[in-house]
Amino acid sequence: MRYLSTRDKLVRVTAAEAIAKGLSDDGGLFVPEVLPSLSEGQIQSMCAMRYQQRAVYIMSAFLKDFSAAELTNFAAESYNDENFSVPQIAPLKTLTDDTWFLELWHGPTSAFKDMALQMLPHLLTASLQKTGESREVCILVATSGDTGKAALEGFCDVDRTKILVFYPQDGVSDVQKLQMVSQSGGNVGVCGVAGNFDDAQTGVKQIFGDPVLKQVFSAAGYVLSSANSINWGRLLPQIVYYVSAYCDLVQAGRIALGGPVNVSVPTGNFGNILAAFYAKRMGLPINKLICASNENNVLTNFIRTGTYDRNRPFHNTLSPSMDILVSSNLERLLFALSGESDTITAAYMAELNKTGRYTVTPQIKREIDQIFWADYCDDEKTKKVIYATYRKYGYLIDPHTAVAFDVLNHYRHDTGDNIPAIVVSTASPYKFADSVLDALGQRGSEEGMELIDRLASVTGTVPPMPLMGLKGKRVRFDQVIYKEAMPQAVMDFLR
Numbered sequence: 001m002r003y004l005s006t007r008d009k010l011v012r013v014t015a016a017e018a019i020a021k022g023l024s025d026d027g028g029l030f031v032p033e034v035l036p037s038l039s040e041g042q043i044q045s046m047c048a049m050r051y052q053q054r055a056v057y058i059m060s061a062f063l064k065d066f067s068a069a070e071l072t073n074f075a076a077e078s079y080n081d082e083n084f085s086v087p088q089i090a091p092l093k094t095l096t097d098d099t100w101f102l103e104l105w106h107g108p109t110s111a112f113k114d115m116a117l118q119m120l121p122h123l124l125t126a127s128l129q130k131t132g133e134s135r136e137v138c139i140l141v142a143t144s145g146d147t148g149k150a151a152l153e154g155f156c157d158v159d160r161t162k163i164l165v166f167y168p169q170d171g172v173s174d175v176q177k178l179q180m181v182s183q184s185g186g187n188v189g190v191c192g193v194a195g196n197f198d199d200a201q202t203g204v205k206q207i208f209g210d211p212v213l214k215q216v217f218s219a220a221g222y223v224l225s226s227a228n229s230i231n232w233g234r235l236l237p238q239i240v241y242y243v244s245a246y247c248d249l250v251q252a253g254r255i256a257l258g259g260p261v262n263v264s265v266p267t268g269n270f271g272n273i274l275a276a277f278y279a280k281r282m283g284l285p286i287n288k289l290i291c292a293s294n295e296n297n298v299l300t301n302f303i304r305t306g307t308y309d310r311n312r313p314f315h316n317t318l319s320p321s322m323d324i325l326v327s328s329n330l331e332r333l334l335f336a337l338s339g340e341s342d343t344i345t346a347a348y349m350a351e352l353n354k355t356g357r358y359t360v361t362p363q364i365k366r367e368i369d370q371i372f373w374a375d376y377c378d379d380e381k382t383k384k385v386i387y388a389t390y391r392k393y394g395y396l397i398d399p400h401t402a403v404a405f406d407v408l409n410h411y412r413h414d415t416g417d418n419i420p421a422i423v424v425s426t427a428s429p430y431k432f433a434d435s436v437l438d439a440l441g442q443r444g445s446e447e448g449m450e451l452i453d454r455l456a457s458v459t460g461t462v463p464p465m466p467l468m469g470l471k472g473k474r475v476r477f478d479q480v481i482y483k484e485a486m487p488q489a490v491m492d493f494l495r
């Protein structure tokens with residue numbers, strides 16, 4: 001199976017090339033030329049499998065240039081009990097008869113990015129080999145908090161790779177920052193950027209798009225690559241947990257095989273929900289994809305009106321991993337819904353670049369209405385939801401998950417559609433212990449790691465091991481730079 005660029009369908013590459021390159025030279029994103037289909041029988045056969053086997057099953061359908069043995073090996077190395085604290089890898093927590101939380105944060109960094117970033121280094125290093133790339137890879141990451149740490153963990157001391165992470169100085173939690181600046185490994189670098197996530201992401205995109213810099217890095221023996229969710233190798237492992245969650249519900253007798261479920265996803269760069277969209281298109285019986293945003297509700301407006309408009313104030317919220325105004329992966333959705341039109345997709349992206357906005361055709365809008373529903377939840381409400389969920393069910397959720405839960409409740413209230421629903425839980429509450437304590441009315445004067453102890457003692461819950469391990473860790477990276485200095489920072493890092 002080949003992969004096409006969303007901006008030029010004549011660009012056709014293998015899966016390995018798509019993963020090795022990350023982004024097409026024309027600025028487009030790689031998408032599979034056909035989406036494999038998933039029959040009811042296939043879903044049934046996956047019900048009896050373990051998570052690792054389900055991953056191999058799904059990923060093989062997309063990665064024809066990888067052998068089953070290779071993928072089995074990668075799944076075993078990614079999703080094992082050394083990296084994940086529960087054997088199910090992505091367990092469902094039952095809230096009520098018709099509502100479950102899909103906990104995607106039992107990996108090494110306590111956020112859902114691990115689901116993909118434990119797998120990506122395996123896919124990437126194999127892809128480099130398959131494509132005959134002789135240079136080393138330098139992974140550049142712009143992070144709104146969770147990607148950075150998950151990528152650092154995934155690539156730490158991986159042969160033939162170096163990784164440099166840029167995080168926005170005013171946009172990550174205490175715990176997130178500590179996780180990154182204390183990262184171990186001989187091939188890693190971490191650098192703060194004065195500004196917000198979009199500044200960091202724009203800076204990285206500019207480096208990728210600069211032909212002169214590309215030459216300079218190449219001459220130094222490096223090829224740049226990305227671990228952001230624009231890389232197909234990031235997106236693919238995320239399709240797996242939707243299928244897996246569905247199978248778990250069937251297996252537990254909670255839903256009948258073929259029965260519909262709704263899925264509510266806390267959304268930022270549109271990667272997680274796009275994986276759900278692909279799962280639905282493949283044949284997984286998902287009814288509505290509920291797109292949940294925080295006050296940076298550019299996606300809510302887009303899904304409701306058909307106009308994407310990034311010209312608006314940026315808010316730093318309690319759910320920082322969703323503080324994004326330009327959701328890169330939306331480009332893949334536009335491509336899919338425009339009848340795979342590279343010209344239409346490229347035109348929207350050019351408009352976005354030039355004016356900061358675009359409006360989709362009525363036909364695309366109708367398709368969006370059929371598949372998606374969207375709303376947002378502000379910080380005040382987020383705190384109330386965390387408090388109420390804990391009081392009523394004794395279940396502690398993080399601010400991102402609270403946004404998704406709240407928006408599911410809006411959806412049920414507004415539409416009367418009360419079929420079984422999965423809320424995607426993207427981070428451990430401990431990762432955002434300051435906000436969670438605040439929501440519970442228990443915030444004292446604690447800082448950093450003390451917040452984690454405090455949340456444990458207030459709730460009687462157990463913090464994830466990797467976060468406990470941060471205690472007493474040394475800060476290795478304290479540099480903060482302006483956006484303009486990012487190319488220089490990369491050169492210094494590679495020297």
Ligand SMILES: *Cc1c(COP(=O)(O)O)cnc(C)c1O
Pocket residue numbers: 111112113146147229266267268269270271272273321322400426427
């Ligand atoms: C990255 C992230 C999100 C947003 O996911 P996207 O794939 O960017 O839409 C939501 N919650 C948490 C905790 C995250 O780390």
